[in-house]
Amino acid sequence: MKAVVLALALSFGATGAYAQTAAATSSCKATATEKKLAGxxxxxxxxxxxxxxxxxxxxxxxEKKLAGAAKNSHVKKCVGDAVGT
Structure with a gap:
């Protein structure tokens, strides 16, 4: 039950700006580990x-005016870095 409440709080409380800031300073996985999130x-x-x-x-x-394979490659690497794969 606590996990569900925490999940709802995170989904409503976290904003795009916070996520972008968190991604810029550390990966999503590192942030989740710091917060000791589970389930x-x-x-x-x-x-x-x-x-x-x-x-x-x-x-x-x-912004970089990328298209096609260059865009796909950039987005894949960028998301991978932010998530912390």
Whole structure:
């Protein structure tokens, strides 16, 4: 029950700006480890963090005017770095 409440709090409390800041300073996995997340809370946090990282990386690719394979490669590496694969 606590995990579900924590997952809901994280999904409503975390904003895109926070996720981008967290991704810029450390990976999603490192942040989740620091927060000692597990179970549903971990899954919820990682899903949101990855989604926010993808949006940020798509914007970055657009700013760099990348297209096709270059864009896909950039986004894949960018998301991987942010998530901490």
């Amino acid at each position: 549903a809370a971990l899954k919820s946090f990682m899903t949101k963090c990855e989604k926010d990282a993808k949006a940020s990386c798509d914007i970055s690719a657009k």
